[in-house]
Amino acid sequence: MMLVLARVPALRLLRTPRAWAPLLLWTLAAVVIATAARSTGSASGATHVMRGSFAFLVLPLVAYAIVGAVIGGAGLQQGIRGVVALGAEPRQAALASVGVAVAYAMAACGVLAALVCVLAHGSQDPPLASDLPTSLWVGALGGGAYAAYFCAGAAIWKGKLRGVFLAFDWIVGGGAGFGALFTPRGHVLSLLGGLPCAELSQRASSALLVVLLAAYAALAVALTRRA
């Protein structure tokens, strides 16, 4: 049943060329920034780009665009209304949409992180053989956590809180305070070698990202019990 339900949000992204525009834009931006870092001869270009523009801009905005494309841009409830009208259970339909958004975001952000790592890699960066899988893993986990986070925002107030969640992540998530624990940014930065989030270890940040992914996905589904 979940596969049947997942087909609708999956096809919504694939069959909506207009939804690809922001994805292509941020992918292009990431490639340009990474290439520029390499061309300027930065010795630790991958580290700088990943902790800088990739973690700050590209990762959240790619996940944001994917969530918007998968749920249809007008909120999670509205996005699943079509299948609910055909007899689907609202929470199952919401879970399918969130699952597809998370899967797409993990794949896109993971691949993009790996691409940026390769393009911007400098002599002072860790060896590519270890840096590439780490970037892939952090990008995928971060993308998935961001997608679940934005899905929760999309389930509130007809989806208008998705943008508020993005702003909250930018304002609070980069800090070392208590609020940073609840957004993906601080944990992603920590995993990319930045300052620890709320003085947690990388392992703890990694686990918290998984917890955030599950918690926000569950919140989105719970908020969509009626479509």
Next chain:
Amino acid sequence: MIAFTGAHARSKLADGKPSLLKGVTLSWDGGVLAVLGTPADGTVALLEAAAGLTKVRAGSVAIAGHAPAASRTRIAYVPLACTLPDALRVDEVCDLAGQLRGEPAQAPAARLAVLGLEALAKRRVRSLSPGESRAVSLALALSSKASVLLVDEPLVGLDGSAPARVIEALRERATAGAAVLVTTASVRDATRLGDQLGVLTQGVFGHLPASRAHVGASGAKLRVVIGAESAPEIAPFVAALSQEAAVASVETSTYVGTRILHAAVAVVVSGAELLEVARAVATAAARSDAKVLAIESAVLPLEALRRPVVVPAEVTPRRDTPAPPAPPAPPAPEVGV
């Protein structure tokens, strides 16, 4: 099959206003129950509560003895503003609908044929007009195996011959044992569709005798369309009608021609009892050999059928305050053809 017991529910309309149910009790096991009312009267809340899409705050709603949310595959709900999965083609939506209900595979064309929509099969849902989208939703509901059909304004927004097909298909489903609950603000549609009528007024439900929709202060009226080039041609029919005791008055007017009825004369026949007037028309037509093309019963406007609602007083009156006199019953309105 559909059972409301003192149900209180609240739905939100597109304009933000509430659609309320206030202690609705009704039971419907089979056939078509047509509930008159507007969304603000609670028609949307009624259907959404039955479909399990809105919370019942007090009382209960059951579908075949279970909560509506647990009976989702037995229910086909078609709201006025239909939403279909926008990324799919119509034939894919047909397959999806069958899979979600766990129904045996059925060719999309067969599902769409219920309303003659086979030509839409390869269209993207996004490309459908609101009327086409609604027709597809209705076709999916009518072709499903659902034993409970909930339809808001079933004849609104349809083109061409679709309303006649919808009526026929709904009646077929009802005959096959389905419990069909339709809501409409059109008294004409309700009388065309319903085996029984109900009315919702400000969230309060009441059953409505079918004859009540047709008979006002001046009795019942039937419009009889006779195939004739001019009014003098139907003089024998009018004369025969005038001899019938049940007929109070007969008015004749030339019919505004359509492609089907290009040469016809309409006769409005009035009388106290609808059934007696109908018998009189049949007798007169047989005697005068008139070519009857159509017979249409006049209906009362919705406002006239709304059940009077007694709003409970906010403040309990003092014991020594005499009870106010009961308000006089509103006069029965005139029937308009």
